[in-house]
Amino acid sequence: MSRIEPIIVPDSAAPAGHYSAGVRHGGLVYVSGQLGVRPDGSHTADRPFEEQVRTALANVLRVLAAAGLGPEDLVKVTAYIVGVGNWPRFNAIYADVMGAAKPARAVVPVPELHYGYLIEIDAIAACRDDAL
Template identity: 60%
Template sequence: MGDSIATVLTDQAPAPAGHYVQATVCGGMVHVSGQLPVRPDGTHAPEVSFQDQARQALDNLLAVVRAAGSSPERLLKVTAYIVGVENWPQFNSVYADALGDIKPARAVVPVPELHYGYLVEIDAVAAVDSK
């Protein structure tokens, strides 16, 4: 009756704070929930710079991707929600530093605000590494 659905939970990213999981895996695909720049231990620092927030959110996203049996090279689609379109160039810079030559499909969506006063949230879809 179709593929089973597995959920992902790693302590290398913050635990879900609501009615969701870090990621689901089904049919060879990983769907990662939006990752805020919350530290893996669950502590918050919304006052840090946009660049630091973007790095933390990407670190969280990539930790979940790896825990799901995938890798940055297998990212298919990334969506970033950023507060303030003026932060777009900074996001591009942090994103390029984090992913290097890896260039999945991507959307950057300016939004008026995010939970806890953060400035960035990132979700993604990736393919599971073939073994």
């Protein structure tokens, strides 16, 4: 049986709760829900939606990079957004950041998120042979 290995993300804010930013297990990396928290731990909850999206996506990519992966390795992304009206703006930023990567995805409208954020993103990525 393979071990569950926490992903350590250098130069990033430590998780605010009892969880890892990401874990590797069985050839997959699971990225915990990422808010728009900057690497220094400061929040973007009071900033525009677009800035929150870019920061949350950057955090997802930061966890992947710490695992030796990139957006092309993503298998599934789930975005939780406050306000279904934010969906088109999310989609445009997501497409810009992800480029050619098109993992399976769900966008889930929710009534509210922790700390007053408007977006939270989690993900699953497949490890490449050279990233195991």
